[in-house]
Amino acid sequence: MTMNQPATAVIEVDGLHKRYGDIHAVRGISFDVKRGEIFGLLGPNGAGKTTTLSCIEGLTPPDSGQITVMGADPTSEPSRAKRELGVQLQSTSxxxxxxxxxxxxxxxxxxxxxxxxxxxxxxxxxxxxxxxxxxxxxxxxxxxxxxxxxAIALVGDPQILILDEPTAGLDPQARNAVWEFAREFRQEGKSVIWTTHYMEEAENLCDRVAIIDHGELLALDRPAALVASLQETARISCICPALSATQGATFPGVLESWEEDGYHHLRTSDVPQTITALHEWAAEHGATVERLGVSHASLEEIFINLTGRRIRE
Ligand SMILES: Nc1ncnc2c1ncn2[C@@H]1O[C@H](COP(=O)(O)OP(=O)(O)OP(=O)(O)O)[C@@H](O)[C@H]1O
Ligand SMILES: [Mg+2]
Structure with missing residues (x-):
């Protein structure tokens, strides 16, 4: 294979739908996972991540849509598809x-x-x-x-590892061990698809990330490209008890204004203008502005931008 050839897809998901009674858990999700990549599914509780994995594993039959695992349909050709998959069991199993x-x-x-x-x-x-x-x-x-x-997921020497929140609840050292493990697996030209709630993990480890919420795919790209799409915006944070979220939203350049952990946050497309307006407003109202800081967009901000809420809510 030459370097210029596009990477082969080892998993293809096309227009996947899954309902549980009245709950439409997965609403038309499409993506593929390439050979030699770590692919992340990022989304809040109930987004449809486990359901999607379960359909890929052949444990849950889709209502509609197509899935292939190394060319095999996990529902109609389960033994062919399963040969290629290593699935991490919950430790309770x-x-x-x-x-x-x-x-x-x-x-x-x-x-x-x-x-x-x-x-x-x-x-x-x-x-x-x-x-x-x-x-x-x-x-x-x-x-x-x-x-x-x-180790159990690896017994069949799989080409693809499917991990559902493999690092949830682990301390930083244990998380690191799982990360190292995934990187080694990728090094061998194999693929990992995993779910996470940790933005940091998605940003640092995944080659591509699919952000899903309410069963829909909101964005799919390399983490850096997702972040770059918001690069023109920055977040200004400060402590200013007199400032309300509504007032913050009136400053020039501000796209979003909210309070969290005692801080006031402003997402802005124009840092200098917003800061000037903030200082002018504070001077006029005798308000103090402390611990002023500016930071650039993270994947978490992308998520908020796409869904209008925080992932840990
Ligand atoms: N077996 C089931 N029967 C009925 N509803 C289900 C079933 N499994 C999942 N659901 C519902 O489908 C939706 C998606 O659930 P899913 O487990 O796929 O989410 P998730 O993204 O994995 O969430 P979490 O981050 O909490 O693990 C939720 O509303 C959930 O309550
Ligand atoms: Mg889940």
Whole structure:
């Protein structure tokens, strides 16, 4: 393959719809995941991320739309599609009475994959659990349980890893270990699709990010390109108790004005004009402006811009 050839799509999702009774969980989502990329699904609770993954995994049949995994339809050709997928189980699916090594062996056997002692040792080492090989799940930390689930996802030597919030609730060190792991996987020319609530993670690790909300795809691009689309705007933050959000919105250049954590924030397309107006207003009203700072758009701002609300709400 030459460098100029476009990367091959390993997953294609086209016009996916899924309803649960009255809830229209996924409303016409389309995207593809390329070979050798880390693809992020970013969105708030209930956005439809898990439902989308579940359709790709062949666990939930779509109402309409087309999905292929390495060319196979996960619903009508489940064995072909599943051969290529490694799915990280929730840690609650671990069997409490089996130790790490037995756990990995069992899944390798179920999968019909290599379960020789060497292969098991290699999988366990890959996720950094060698010194915990004989421990039961109850004796593992949350991060170690997540890594055990990763080892299990790897038993079939998949081309694609599907991870649903693999770093939720992990401390920074454990998150870092998962990030490193995903990067190594990508290095081998394989693909990762994962969901996250963490903007920072989407921004730093994903090659491309799909932002979804209420079952719809709002944006899809490289994180830097998404951020660049808002680059002309910046955020001014200050402490000014006398200033209301409504008043802030009247300053020239201001696109959005809100209060959070004791700070007043103004998203603006014209930093100097907005700051001048803010100071003039403060002088006129005898108000104090403290801790004034200016920052540029982050993925979080893109999200707010697209959805009009904060992701953690
Ligand atoms: N099995 C189900 N039966 C009924 N409704 C469901 C089912 N699974 C999901 N839903 C609903 O579909 C919508 C999308 O849920 P989904 O789990 O895909 O969201 P999510 O983006 O993964 O959210 P979270 O970030 O909380 O994991 C929600 O409104 C949810 O309540
Ligand atoms: Mg979910």
């Amino acid at each position: 671990l069997l409490p009475e089996l130790n790490v090594k037995e756990q990995v062996r069992l899944f390798a056997q179920l999968y019909g994959a290599d379960h020789s002692p060497q292969r098991l040792a290699q999988l366990i080492d890959r996720v950094g659990l060698t010194d915990k090989a004989d421990a039961l799940p109850a004796d593992l930390s949350g991060g170690q349980q997540q890594r055990l689930a990763l």
